[in-house]
Amino acid sequence: MSGAFKSDEMRRAFDNRGDLVAYLRAQFPAAAARGGGFSAFRGGRRAALARLSGCDPGAYAASRNSLNGSVTRLSPYLRHGVIGLREVVDSLQKRHGGLVRARKLVQELAWRDYWRRVWARIGDGIWEDRETYKTGFHASHYTGELPRDVESSATGLACMDAFARELKETGYLHNHARMWLAAYLVHWRRVRWQAGARWFLSHLADGDAASNNLSWQWVASSFSSKPYFFNRENLETYTQGAYCRACPRRGWCEFEGTYPDLRRKLFPLLEPGA
Amino acid sequence: MSVVIWVHDECLNPEARVFREYPGAPAVFVWDDGAIENEQWTLKRIGFVYECLLELPVSILRGDVAEQFAGFAAGCGASRIVTSGFVNPRLARVAAALDGLEVLEEPPLVDLPADIDLRRFSRYWAKAEPLLFGRKA
Ligand SMILES: Cc1cc2nc3c(=O)[nH]c(=O)nc-3n(C[C@H](O)[C@H](O)[C@H](O)COP(=O)(O)OP(=O)(O)OC[C@H]3O[C@@H](n4cnc5c(N)ncnc54)[C@H](O)[C@@H]3O)c2cc1C
Numbered sequence: 001m002s003g004a005f006k007s008d009e010m011r012r013a014f015d016n017r018g019d020l021v022a023y024l025r026a027q028f029p030a031a032a033a034r035g036g037g038f039s040a041f042r043g044g045r046r047a048a049l050a051r052l053s054g055c056d057p058g059a060y061a062a063s064r065n066s067l068n069g070s071v072t073r074l075s076p077y078l079r080h081g082v083i084g085l086r087e088v089v090d091s092l093q094k095r096h097g098g099l100v101r102a103r104k105l106v107q108e109l110a111w112r113d114y115w116r117r118v119w120a121r122i123g124d125g126i127w128e129d130r131e132t133y134k135t136g137f138h139a140s141h142y143t144g145e146l147p148r149d150v151e152s153s154a155t156g157l158a159c160m161d162a163f164a165r166e167l168k169e170t171g172y173l174h175n176h177a178r179m180w181l182a183a184y185l186v187h188w189r190r191v192r193w194q195a196g197a198r199w200f201l202s203h204l205a206d207g208d209a210a211s212n213n214l215s216w217q218w219v220a221s222s223f224s225s226k227p228y229f230f231n232r233e234n235l236e237t238y239t240q241g242a243y244c245r246a247c248p249r250r251g252w253c254e255f256e257g258t259y260p261d262l263r264r265k266l267f268p269l270l271e272p273g274a
Numbered sequence: 275m276s277v278v279i280w281v282h283d284e285c286l287n288p289e290a291r292v293f294r295e296y297p298g299a300p301a302v303f304v305w306d307d308g309a310i311e312n313e314q315w316t317l318k319r320i321g322f323v324y325e326c327l328l329e330l331p332v333s334i335l336r337g338d339v340a341e342q343f344a345g346f347a348a349g350c351g352a353s354r355i356v357t358s359g360f361v362n363p364r365l366a367r368v369a370a371a372l373d374g375l376e377v378l379e380e381p382p383l384v385d386l387p388a389d390i391d392l393r394r395f396s397r398y399w400a401k402a403e404p405l406l407f408g409r410k411a
Binding site (some may be wrong): 100 | 283284285286287288290291305309310311313314315316317319320321322323324325326327328329333334335336342358361362363366378380382383384386390392395398399402403406407
């Protein structure tokens with residue numbers, strides 16, 4: 001049917017995943033140089049439905065903030081429309097006879113819907129600051145370059161180095177790790193959110209300008225009323241100490257301190273208590 | 275009137291409306307070489323999308339999307355084009371170059387007026403929450 005175009009069509013038959021990845025490496029050498037291999041996700045609807053049937057909304061509500069919590073890992077499938085948000089909610093409702101247990105999960109799914117509605121309205125404006133930063137700094141105080149040590153997992157901070165590695169190797173990061181890494185870049189390293197957002201989009205299997213850029217802006221405070229930041233205790237709690245225990249900077253890292261202390265250090269130009 | 279389906283990276287679902295409403299229609303996905311470079315995609319994402327494509331009844335091409343698509347559609351003698359809903363302005367630019375495109379939206383998470391207040395999630399949620407939790411299975 002497609003006549004003259006047949007010869008340009010890409011292959012559809014592969015013996016196995018290794019065969020597929022070798023083909024893709026040859027077809028997309030520049031993309032392979034940026035990050036080869038497969039992500040942590042198998043593509044396709046069958047894999048999406050298998051994940052959906054494994055969702056436990058009760059465990060999700062109780063543990064989603066922990067790096068080892070029961071999160072769904074549905075994001076690459078939702079991002080590429082392999083399954084729909086509505087379909088996920090309908091399936092939860094059917095399986096659990098209602099949405100009582102799934103309240104928290106439904107609210108998180110709604111964040112995706114919300115960001116996409118904003119994107120539909122602002123289009124390419126998604127790359128611009130929605131509002132001014134509420135950090136006491138002007139956008140021009142932030143650098144537009146991603147620091148090399150962060151990108152190459154060489155900061156010496158066990159947590160941030162591990163997150164950067166995981167992002168690049170698997171194409172996925174837990175939501176809390178995304179928040180910490182984004183806050184570290186924007187508030188501790190004073191990097192413009194756009195540089196971090198571009199880096200994430202390049203590697204995430206669920207990379208989506210709506211959820212990504214607007215979450216970065218939420219962390220930065222250009223789409224929220226205050227900047228998001230954290231302290232070491234918070235990170236240690238939700239990672240079960242996995243990074244802090246083995247960190248060469250244990251006891252003297254820049255995340256050490258109470259929230260008011262860190263707030264004074266990170267945002268010295270803000271009014272106290274403002 | 276023959277129909278051709280344009281498949282894009284926001285709807286890689288074999289059960290999408292485009293496939294249910296036009297079973298057997300020729301369908302094509304075009305890798306956007308420009309976008310892969312602009313957005314610095316890695317092979318990880320390409321591999322994921324490719325595996326999704328292998329579960330869809332589509333031909334896979336690459337290059338300039340509108341141009342490749344037009345060639346494919348002409349080869350099929352198609353007079354109508356259908357596709358799934360999208361938000362990405364990159365896809366909107368391709369869509370603007372395709373004459374006679376019909377968009378079949380997938381069901382939304384929640385039905386809300388187009389002009390709903392989106393200044394903060396809390397405003398959206400105040401409208402969305404009662405609709406979501408009031409709905410019967
Ligand atoms: C800096 C930063 C960048 C991000 N970039 C992306 C991105 O490019 N693409 C993306 O899909 N999500 C992004 N998120 C949102 C969130 O981190 C991921 O959706 C989530 O971690 C995906 O894992 P999961 O499927 O296990 O999520 P779960 O917690 O199991 O949630 C289920 C689904 O709900 C949606 N969801 C949950 N939390 C959020 C949220 N905060 N915002 C939007 N949707 C949410 C996702 O579609 C997710 O798959 C980003 C968050 C931050 C802080």
